[in-house]
Every structure is written in structure tokens, then in C-alpha cells.
Amino acid sequence: MKESAAKKQAVLAEAKQPLKLEEIQKQVEELRGQLASLSNASPENKLSLIVFSGELDKLIASLIIATGAAAMGMDVVMFFTFWGTPMLRDKDKKVGGKNLMGKMFGAMLPKGACEVKLSKMNMAGMGTAMMKSLMKKKNVASVEQMLELAAEMGVRIYICEMSMDLMGFKREEMIDYPNLTFCGVAKFLEEAQNSKVQLFI
Amino acid sequence: MAEDIKADKTMDLKGLPCPMPVVKVSKGIKEVEVGQVIEALTTDPGSLTDFPAWARTSGNEILKTDQDGDVIKFYIKRKA
Numbered sequence: 276m277k278e279s280a281a282k283k284q285a286v287l288a289e290a291k292q293p294l295k296l297e298e299i300q301k302q303v304e305e306l307r308g309q310l311a312s313l314s315n316a317s318p319e320n321k322l323s324l325i326v327f328s329g330e331l332d333k334l335i336a337s338l339i340i341a342t343g344a345a346a347m348g349m350d351v352v353m354f355f356t357f358w359g360t361p362m363l364r365d366k367d368k369k370v371g372g373k374n375l376m377g378k379m380f381g382a383m384l385p386k387g388a389c390e391v392k393l394s395k396m397n398m399a400g401m402g403t404a405m406m407k408s409l410m411k412k413k414n415v416a417s418v419e420q421m422l423e424l425a426a427e428m429g430v431r432i433y434i435c436e437m438s439m440d441l442m443g444f445k446r447e448e449m450i451d452y453p454n455l456t457f458c459g460v461a462k463f464l465e466e467a468q469n470s471k472v473q474l475f476i
Numbered sequence: 477m478a479e480d481i482k483a484d485k486t487m488d489l490k491g492l493p494c495p496m497p498v499v500k501v502s503k504g505i506k507e508v509e510v511g512q513v514i515e516a517l518t519t520d521p522g523s524l525t526d527f528p529a530w531a532r533t534s535g536n537e538i539l540k541t542d543q544d545g546d547v548i549k550f551y552i553k554r555k556a
Contacts, residue, residue, distance in 0.1 A: 307535070308556040339494065339495050341497065342499055343494075345498040345502075346502035346503075347533045347534055414493055415493050416496060
């Protein structure tokens with residue numbers, strides 16, 4: 276009787292051992308996960324993107340990189356400047372009170388992302404139209420859809436105040452985007468300084 | 477099979493091109509608990525390199541990758 280009780284205890288102890296190990300493994304795994312999310316939350320895991328070009332292909336590339344980075348847990352800032360600025364105009368918004376130069380720029384520059392052309396093979400708009408229909412066919416998200424996605428994922432958009440002023444754009448004619456910020460170069464540099472990745476497109 | 481992985485959630489991402497598979501899976505993984513497994517189906521060949529890269533940077537783990545014709549199947553364990 277005594278012998279079997281001792282045996283039972285030994286078996287129980289043995290059963291306990293791997294259970295403990297499992298506990299530790301689980302804890303280590305949890306810690307690893309926490310560590311990974313901690314490193315992601317650090318301000319350095321950030322992408323700062325300058326969108327300088329006002330062309331459809333470059334805007335698509337910028338938005339794919341931005342949403343991809345957000346998916347990978349990065350903090351993302353897009354800084355739209357110069358030819359990039361008119362791509363953020365809202366095609367349905369009308370503003371008055373512009374001077375002659377402002378009106379001219381307003382008429383000549385694209386009104387929103389739907390009006391921008393390819394940098395190559397535009398062929399008087401045919402190339403751009405073909406690219407758009409091809410994108411649709413291949414299920415590639417449109418610029419509008421990607422902007423919506425970017426907003427949902429917390430991608431921040433900054434617009435260069437000086438470009439706006441130069442081209443005579445008003446804040447009221449820009450797209451509705453959460454926390455759209457108008458700023459200058461210092462704000463961008465502050466963000467870029469502690470970003471792991473900086474791109475100029 | 478004993479080594480079959482049980483998925484807690486399945487995501488059909490077939491026909492979606494870059495960057496949607498990674499974007500969607502990064503959202504989907506937040507909908508399961510830490511330790512649970514997502515099964516993701518894609519047809520984007522780029523996801524073969526993108527998913528492991530995403531997993532490494534987001535701190536999750538790809539348990540297994542299967543390929544059946546054009547369809548690529550990933551088993552991803554939420555760790556973070």
C-alpha cells in the first residue's frame with residue numbers, strides 16, 4: 276500500500292513538472308508578444324513620407340506604402356507639398372474669393388486625386404483611363420478607397436501651408452480627412468527626425 | 477492528421493492584390509485572442525514574402541504556409 280502511494284506521488288510529481296514548464300513557456304510567449312507590441316509602439320517605428328509629385332502613379336505608390344506601413348504597425352505621416360497639394364482638393368467643394376492668380380492655378384491644376392494623370396504613358400488621358408480600368412479589373416484599390424483606408428488606419432496627412440498659399444488654395448476646398456493638418460517644414464522635420472523610414476515621392 | 481492546425485478564424489483574401497492582403501490580415505488578427513490562429517487564403521504571389529515580413533515586424537507568427545495551385549494558405553498565430 277505504502278509503495279503504491281509513493282509511486283502515485285512520484286507519477287503526480289512527474290505530471291506536474293511538464294505542466295510547470297508549459298506555464299513558463301506560455302508566460303515567455305506572452306512576454307515576447309508584449310515586447311513586440313512595445314517596440315512597435317515606440318515613436319521610432321514611424322514612416323514619414325513626402326508626397327511632392329502630382330501624378331497618379333506616384334500617388335498610388337505613396338498610398339500603398341503608407342497603408343502597408345500602417346498594417347505593419349508603423350506610425351505613418353504623409354506630408355503633401357507642391358504638386359502633391361492639389362491632389363487633396365475635393366472635387367465637389369467650391370470656394371469663392373480667390374484672386375486672379377488663385378483662380379488660374381485653381382483651374383489649371385487637378386481638382387482632386389480623380390483628375391491626376393500618369394507620369395508616363397498618359398497619351399492625352401487615354402493611358403490614365405486605361406490604367407484606371409485595369410486597376411479596377413485587377414481589383415487594385417482606387418485612390419479614393421485607399422485614402423479612406425488610410426484614414427481608418429490612422430495615417431496622418433499634413434499639407435504644406437506654403438504650397439496652399441502659393442497656388443491660392445483654401446482650406447475649405449480640401450478633402451474631408453480626419454485631423455487633416457496644415458503645417459510647415461518644421462512640423463514635417465520634427466516627425467521625420469524620429470522616423471525610421473523617410474521617403475520622398 | 478495529428479499535425480493539422482486548427483484555425484479560430486478564416487479570412488478569404490483571394491483575388492486581392494497588394495497591399496490589401498496584409499492590410500486586411502493586420503486588422504483581422506486583432507479580432508482574435510492572443511494565442512489564437514487565423515487561416516488566411518490569398519492568391520497574391522507577393523504575399524509569400526509579404527506575410528512573413530509583416531509577421532516579423534508585427535510580432536506575430538506564421539505557423540505554416542501551404543500552396544495549392546494559385547491559392548496560398550497561411551496559418552498565423554496572434555502573439556502580440
